[in-house]
Amino acid sequence: MLVASAALLEHPVRITVIARRKEIGIMRLVGATNGTIRIPFLLEGVIEGLVGAGAAIVALLIMKVAFIDPLRGNIAFLPLVGTSDVIVTAMWIIPVSVGVAVLAGFFATRRYMDV
Numbered sequence: 555m556l557v558a559s560a561a562l563l564e565h566p567v568r569i570t571v572i573a574r575r576k577e578i579g580i581m582r583l584v585g586a587t588n589g590t591i592r593i594p595f596l597l598e599g600v601i602e603g604l605v606g607a608g609a610a611i612v613a614l615l616i617m618k619v620a621f622i623d624p625l626r627g628n629i630a631f632l633p634l635v636g637t638s639d640v641i642v643t644a645m646w647i648i649p650v651s652v653g654v655a656v657l658a659g660f661f662a663t664r665r666y667m668d669v
Contacts, residue, residue, distance in 0.1 A: 556650070556654055559603075559606070559651070559654050559658075560654050560657060560658040560661075561658075563599050563602055563603055563606075563654060563655050563658040563659070564599075564658040564659070564661060564662045565662075566598075566602065567595050567598060567599045567602075567658065567659045567662040567663065568662040568663075568665075570595060570598060571595055571662060571663055578591055591663075592659070592660070592663045595659050595662065595663050596655075596656055596659040596660065596663070598659070599655040599656065599658055599659030599662070600652055600655045600656060600659070602655060603651040603652055603654060603655030604648070604651060604652065604655075606651060607647045607648050607651035607652075610647055610651075611640075611643075611644045611647060611648075614640050614643060614644070615640055618635055618637070618640055622635050
């Protein structure tokens, strides 16, 4: 899942870098470093990752309320998933999504920094 999410985050960042080659070239001519050029693309990836993490957390809450809570008393072997479990999972999803987004953005921009 992490590899798939990294690939999904890397592709739009790479397309953006390709589309902005002229701007990257101009930034290079005025003396911008690789890190300075890379920051907007990394921020774009982080925002996309946070939006995806938010959607995943909302989906977890909806699934818990819509499917698990109504079945709680009817099916004995159903594991108890509480709101605290969803919160703990959300606390893992957010930093992992930011880390994956930064890595995907770094690898997406690494190839195109030599404009």
